[in-house]
Amino acid sequence: MNKKLLPIRGLKARKAAWEVIQAVGRGAFADVALERIFNLYSFEPIDKALITELSYGAIRQRYFLDCWINFLGKVSAKKQPPQLRWLLHIGLYQILKMERIPPAAAINTTVELAKNCKLTKLAPVVNGILRSALRSREKGSLLPHANNPSEELAKNESIPIWLADELISWKGTEDAYNIARSFNTISPIDIRVNKLRADLKEVQEIFDSCGISNRLIPNCPYGLEVPAGVGEPKKWPGYEDGKWSIQDRSSQLIAPFLGSKPGEKILDACAAPGGKSTHIAEIIYNKGEIWSVDRSSRRAQKILENSQRLGTNCLQLLVADSNELLTKHPEWKSYFHRILIDAPCSGLGTLARHPDARWRINKDNVQELILIQSQLLNSLAPLLKSGGKLVYSTCTIHPDENFNQIKNFLKIKNEFVLEYEKQIWPGKGGAGDGFYIAVLNKL
Numbered sequence: 001m002n003k004k005l006l007p008i009r010g011l012k013a014r015k016a017a018w019e020v021i022q023a024v025g026r027g028a029f030a031d032v033a034l035e036r037i038f039n040l041y042s043f044e045p046i047d048k049a050l051i052t053e054l055s056y057g058a059i060r061q062r063y064f065l066d067c068w069i070n071f072l073g074k075v076s077a078k079k080q081p082p083q084l085r086w087l088l089h090i091g092l093y094q095i096l097k098m099e100r101i102p103p104a105a106a107i108n109t110t111v112e113l114a115k116n117c118k119l120t121k122l123a124p125v126v127n128g129i130l131r132s133a134l135r136s137r138e139k140g141s142l143l144p145h146a147n148n149p150s151e152e153l154a155k156n157e158s159i160p161i162w163l164a165d166e167l168i169s170w171k172g173t174e175d176a177y178n179i180a181r182s183f184n185t186i187s188p189i190d191i192r193v194n195k196l197r198a199d200l201k202e203v204q205e206i207f208d209s210c211g212i213s214n215r216l217i218p219n220c221p222y223g224l225e226v227p228a229g230v231g232e233p234k235k236w237p238g239y240e241d242g243k244w245s246i247q248d249r250s251s252q253l254i255a256p257f258l259g260s261k262p263g264e265k266i267l268d269a270c271a272a273p274g275g276k277s278t279h280i281a282e283i284i285y286n287k288g289e290i291w292s293v294d295r296s297s298r299r300a301q302k303i304l305e306n307s308q309r310l311g312t313n314c315l316q317l318l319v320a321d322s323n324e325l326l327t328k329h330p331e332w333k334s335y336f337h338r339i340l341i342d343a344p345c346s347g348l349g350t351l352a353r354h355p356d357a358r359w360r361i362n363k364d365n366v367q368e369l370i371l372i373q374s375q376l377l378n379s380l381a382p383l384l385k386s387g388g389k390l391v392y393s394t395c396t397i398h399p400d401e402n403f404n405q406i407k408n409f410l411k412i413k414n415e416f417v418l419e420y421e422k423q424i425w426p427g428k429g430g431a432g433d434g435f436y437i438a439v440l441n442k443l
Contacts, residue, residue: 182427
């Protein structure tokens with residue numbers, strides 16, 4: 001971090017946010033890029049909050065901000081040098097989306113960054129575009145209207161056009177807008193109390209004593225909601241003691257659908273980072289045999305760390321491809337009472353939490369994932385006992401990964417019957433992430 005940035009108030013934080021956006025532009029994951037910045041440099045909590053809001057917000061609003069560059073500039077956004085494009089996003093996001101930032105501060109700091117970071121010759125371009133954006137905002141001017149409904153939705157809510165097309169085809173224009181708006185809403189932090197080590201009242205009292213605002217989550221027996229932006233959760237009291245975990249409210253609903261009982265053999269086939277495996281262990285009071293499987297050793301390490309922290313010692317960790325479990329463990333045929341397949345998916349239900357995800361997924365990715373999901377269902381079905389229960393879940397809203405996937409599975413596996421299925425749409429009725437769940441019984 002350039003030391004000569006320090007004298008100007010807020011410049012260091014904006015420079016850090018710019019670095020995060022540039023890293024994501026080169027392919028990094030937003031949460032990884034942000035964590036790296038926080039580890040590299042020392043920031044006060046107020047600066048961390050600004051960096052997070054500015055970087056995540058600009059990444060979410062990428063298409064919307066590009067449309068403004070196209071409207072105001074002489075060169076389209078995608079033809080701008082990447083460093084300049086992302087710097088303009090920093091300035092435009094503050095002017096157009098952050099009411100608490102004085103426009104003069106947004107413009108001056110962005111121009112100063114250009115001058116101090118080898119974009120001196122382009123500083124007048126930055127200044128001109130940002131001042132034009134401010135004049136448009138003050139006059140109440142909007143971007144030109146697109147005649148195509150999908151293009152208009154994509155522009156206004158900053159989502160890919162292909163996704164806008166799909167949302168409108170699935171839900172109609174009004175609901176499509178509601179869902180897309182939820183993608184741009186900052187989610188609260190949901191936590192799950194570990195009933196092996198604490199109860200709701202105890203954790204609430206701990207939080208209250210520290211001034212951490214919280215409230216119960218409806219339909220989540222062990223869930224608490226904390227507003228976003230109140231600090232770093234892993235530093236809150238009770239975390240290191242394993243009294244609670246961070247887990248979205250939608251995700252907290254999935255493990256109970258297994259109906260797991262103490263003493264049973266349970267398989268979590270795509271387990272990392274371990275949220276659902278540890279939840280199952282808590283439900284059965286650590287009395288049973290839970291196999292947590294993931295093909296990534298790095299991700300499996302997260303399961304181990306979470307399990308150790310929470311004290312869920314009935315978990316057995318296996319690094320393996322779940323499609324090969326029957327081949328490598330023939331003794332597991334008809335072995336498990338319950339199987340959870342929290343399948344790899346497009347994650348279209350979690351775009352509010354993952355600002356960069358909407359720019360990573362495309363139609364081809366979805367088709368590849370549909371094949372992976374189908375393989376998992378067919379590979380793991382023989383491991384379930386007769387009379388056992390299989391739960392298939394995703395954190396997406398794409399029907400081909402959800403309803404249609406299960407419909408096709410049941411066509412070829414007539415020993416399975418559908419007990420229950422539901423699609424939760426993000427942002428509806430206080431819901432958290434969008435997700436799908438199907439509960440299947442093996443005759």
